[in-house]
Amino acid sequence: MKKKGLVYSAVLAVGLSSILAGCGNGEKDGDKTLSVWAMGGEGKLLSEMTEKFEKDNPGLDVKVQAIPWESAHDKLLTAVASGNGPDVLQLGTTWVAEFADAGALLDLTEHMEDYPEFDPENYFEGAQSSMKYDDKVIGIPWYVETRTMYYRTDLLEEVGFPEAPATWDELKDASSKLSESGEDVYGLDIDLNDQVTPFIFAWQNGFEFDAKNPNFSSPEFKGAIDYYTSYFKDGISSPAKGVDIVQAFKDGKKPIFFSGPWMINVLNDQAPDLEGKWAVATMPAQENNISSIGGANFSVFHNTEMVDESLDFISYMNEVDTQLEWMETSNTLPSRLEAWEDPKLADDEMYATFGEQLESSQGAPQIKEWEKIAQELLASIERIVSGGADVDAELKGLDEKAKGMIK
Template sequence: MRKKSWTLLLVAMIALSAVLAACGGGGDSKDGKKEITVWAMGEEGKKLKEIASKFEEENKDITVKVQAIPWGNAHDKLLTAVASGNGPDVLQLGTTWVPEFADAGALLDLEPYLEDYPEFKPENFFEGSVTSMKYDDKIVGVPWYIDTRVLYYRTDLLKEAGYDKAPATWDELKDAAEKLNARGDDMYGLDIDRNDQITPFIFAWQNGYEFEGKDKMNFDSPEFKGAIEYYASYFKEGLSPTAEGIDIVQAFKSGSKPMFFSGPWMINIINDQAPDLKDKWAVAEMPKKETNTSSMGGSNLSIFHNSENVDESLKFISYMNEVDTQMEWLEMSNTLPSRTEAWEEPKLKEDPLLSVFGKQLENTKASPQIKEFEKIAQEFLSSIERITVGGADIDKELEQFNKKANDIVE
């Protein structure tokens, strides 16, 4: 029994030593340099290593260890890091994850460092991004790259339907969709991805909806309800398909889905997979109801709360935040720069497609900044399924959803 007790104690001591040794994610490397660990997600993690090596060239005393984490594993890995205190120095966070991990105390408050790093100040970013930088009056992250949704449309098919330019209002969007839908069987007007949790919120913002805060869920407000009625009407009237069907790029190419909403990543995908569409498509800002608001997405860079390499981590984030670095990252990853200053660069300002994104970014909102948003959004997708496919009553469904949202928060 005594031998077993000593064995358990030894195992516990080794485990504790490992945690303490790894605490903060970095430290001194063998050659005397400071080493920082960076966790980055998905493809970004794979490509970030190249940028990190250039940072090392300019900062000879710092080594950057980039760990690429698949998006599917990222959330659980971050939760484990919070529980153990064994996290990286710098971590990438999707904007909808910021409230959850900030609430858990996992993110360092950057406010005390703004004097030395004025480029981190909110005025350097689009208003929609600023929301995701803050939590409880603390600045917990710096926007790295951003995205928003715009309208992709076939210019040739819209012209045949009587539109020389993209629909600019809700009424015009519905009218254009009806005319495109009338072309025949299996022809639709507007493709809406029912699995995209942010699209209904985009419609709601355009209809004047404002999230009141976690103390009172208001997903049953007239503005929210009116937006969902408009959203659902596309499915009810057969203007949007309820089944996924063929790949959106192929459907866009064939003309069966001549309009859809998406982000900047779709530009290269269409150019690569549907080169025959050259000069037959374009993008436009979102159609307007009360406003033409779209979503603000992307990723922030934060510092883990117990990093022992704060100065080095700040230098790295500052480097990633430079306009030249952001423009290089645009070339590598086709993701949009977060700094408003970058949008004065000719590559963005003069490009007929990217410049539209720049205009749309001036009118965006981030998802509600509450830690429970992901759970609420998943619950909402179930409601959307029952409304658009099952024909559920919108009033009753939103009433039930609002109650569930309150229960989740409570």
């Protein structure tokens, strides 16, 4: 999912006093209308989930507006500037800090005791970090995702790996042997446009981000980037996008890749002939096997006139039974830990693997500059991989850029 930038000072300069004037929701033809903004495919499906909530809340009509991800950021910026937003909005977890910093999200702290579904202990530890900004509770995890390793079990067994690679060394060894097994075979697919993978490797190598001292030139971060870029230098991964990953996976040209839970259904639908020839595994470990955690949160727009109704709606959507129903509808993973005890997840080997990985995951740092920093890292990696730039020089430059952004 590509983001289009951050809320700059020019937008923030719009007087928050005018923003704090109430939304235009409330009474409509004698009934109340609750406005919900949801993104992408989720927005189209969410309206199917509102019927029971409306029955339990007579006189309340839930109006879901589906907003394409590619236009969502700009639409949210407009809402911040004008103060004319929804009552409830869905936010990708990497957007939370940006819009919280802009003052667009209601502080839910005083309401936490009244809504047991909102208790942070109900959620994966990695997801809890996205709930708060500047000591305020500004969002509740709705669904989650993480990255695991997809691999061709049959092809790895042919090169001496009857089990999934469990360490960095094993991954390098297995993917090297796969690359040598045929023409135009790249043992591990790494998407150079994906900002998540470099940070996953860094976390696995012991890197801890500090906003006061980003220190991307630390041995931990540099070691991770050396490892990441070595796959391209050694010809194990291709810098070119090339063939669609599903087709390449089917053909055995890219037998290992990292992705999220959505790929389970994609592969089942588009590569049915591979049934029994592929699996998912938790990420290979260095110091640890931490992966990323993402997904989406529900937040309340700061100037809604329907605070109670908004919180009731979010509470309903985060009940365990509702989350399991939403999983069936949308193929997204529940954020509630209790939902993972259900046989639909616990007894499914692949989903259970995602559940295990979610236990060892962390989210992006909750700073509004994170997206720009991540894009600068990708630009540095591109210069290293394609232009032969010096890793030390690039990471020292990234340190300075990050410090300037955060200031």
